[in-house]
Amino acid sequence: MRVPRPLLPASRHLATLAEGARDNGQRKRLQRLERLNGFNAFLARVGMAFDPAMDETALLHAACEAATRTARLRAAFVARPDAGGDFHPLAYSGPVPQLHDPAFSASPDMPARHGHVGRAWHDRQPVFCADIAQEDDLRPWQARMRKLDVRSCAALPLWRAGRVWAVFGVYDAQDDTFDPAVRTILLDAVAGLSRALRTQDELRSRAAQIDRSQVGIVLLRDTRIHRANAFAAALVGCTPNDLHNAPADAILADRTHGPQLERAQAQLRDTGQARLSGVHLPGPDGQDVIADLSAVMLDDPPGTDSVWTIENVTAREETQRLYRALINAVSAMLAAEDEAEKCRAVCDTLVDGTLFNAVWLAQPDLSGRIRVRAHAGKGGDVITG
Numbered sequence: 001m002r003v004p005r006p007l008l009p010a011s012r013h014l015a016t017l018a019e020g021a022r023d024n025g026q027r028k029r030l031q032r033l034e035r036l037n038g039f040n041a042f043l044a045r046v047g048m049a050f051d052p053a054m055d056e057t058a059l060l061h062a063a064c065e066a067a068t069r070t071a072r073l074r075a076a077f078v079a080r081p082d083a084g085g086d087f088h089p090l091a092y093s094g095p096v097p098q099l100h101d102p103a104f105s106a107s108p109d110m111p112a113r114h115g116h117v118g119r120a121w122h123d124r125q126p127v128f129c130a131d132i133a134q135e136d137d138l139r140p141w142q143a144r145m146r147k148l149d150v151r152s153c154a155a156l157p158l159w160r161a162g163r164v165w166a167v168f169g170v171y172d173a174q175d176d177t178f179d180p181a182v183r184t185i186l187l188d189a190v191a192g193l194s195r196a197l198r199t200q201d202e203l204r205s206r207a208a209q210i211d212r213s214q215v216g217i218v219l220l221r222d223t224r225i226h227r228a229n230a231f232a233a234a235l236v237g238c239t240p241n242d243l244h245n246a247p248a249d250a251i252l253a254d255r256t257h258g259p260q261l262e263r264a265q266a267q268l269r270d271t272g273q274a275r276l277s278g279v280h281l282p283g284p285d286g287q288d289v290i291a292d293l294s295a296v297m298l299d300d301p302p303g304t305d306s307v308w309t310i311e312n313v314t315a316r317e318e319t320q321r322l323y324r325a326l327i328n329a330v331s332a333m334l335a336a337e338d339e340a341e342k343c344r345a346v347c348d349t350l351v352d353g354t355l356f357n358a359v360w361l362a363q364p365d366l367s368g369r370i371r372v373r374a375h376a377g378k379g380g381d382v383i384t385g
Contacts, residue, residue: 039186046193060090064077064093064094074148078169078193079117086107128154129154132146150173151172152175153169154170161198215311218310219305225247226245228244260276276292292313325349329349332346333345340374348376359376
């Protein structure tokens with residue numbers, strides 16, 4: 001039987017070195033995996049950062065913050081060139097103002113100041129710098145980058161409306177950070193930001209179209225006004241902000257329409273749509289505006305959000321009222337027994353529920369002087385004097 005012999009000192013030293021190398025390699029792999037998890041978390045945060053109510057500056061700032069806090073990058077920024085070509089940050093996290101001194105440039109006349117940011121802008125392609133010391137394009141910034149503990153960097157174009165709109169850039173304290181996996185994550189993050197910007201543009205365009213619409217559009221959340229376009233607000237003589245969170249019946253001039261509105265909302269909950277005709281709204285000039293209201297539920301199945309359209313039908317209603325008044329006037333005239341009664345009947349009928357405040361029926365005499373045969377309405381006797 002072979003008895004194991006104790007290791008000689010030299011052998012023990014070699015075994016210790018091998019074990020240390022193995023542990024060191026495992027530690028590096030774990031660190032790399034942890035770093036990659038941070039980048040994945042950064043990508044997830046960029047995806048969750050978009051909120052339709054958030055303006056683009058807040059969105060870009062959230063992406064930069066996620067890069068430095070979650071992916072533990074040294075700095076991150078989104079920058080656009082001004083009219084002179086110098087890049088200025090729209091949002092950033094970390095010591096970006098110090099790193100961008102002098103400013104990167106997109107000017108064709110200043111190629112020495114393009115750097116990786118200008119290259120990404122002009123080439124419309126991502127630029128990854130594994131080691132800033134090896135990048136001739138970064139010579140004007142290398143000393144400052146080393147002082148601020150930056151060893152690698154990247155710049156990626158942000159697209160908007162079919163063209164490069166800005167550059168998203170990151171800096172890291174380690175060299176050779178941007179391996180294929182990290183590059184893919186950064187490319188996905190930039191694609192997500194570009195999609196979010198496109199969505200914001202579409203929402204703004206849609207909102208502008210709604211505000212330019214020649215019908216009123218009101219979003220109700222339960223029984224309160226969540227949003228109204230400019231046309232709807234103008235119909236009732238106020239601004240869209242004045243209507244925010246106001247009760248739905250705040251737009252009614254005649255509160256007798258309140259029960260009708262309640263019934264329409266009940267119908268809306270039951271069927272997903274409703275309609276009200278001839279509703280009186282308080283006009284900006286003190287005169288009521290007559291409108292037809294129609295609504296649809298936004299949710300399926302019906303929830304609490306509904307969109308109401310308000311069509312100004314005042315002219316149509318006034319025309320119909322006048323037409324009805326003329327028909328009634330003819331009927332009253334035919335029913336009258338003598339000429340004087342016919343004249344009075346016509347005048348009385350034409351001021352009854354129409355747009356006329358006063359009506360006169362006059363005829364010139366043989367001398368050419370106008371004589372009033374009949375009158376009705378407020379102030380109708382003024383002309384008779």
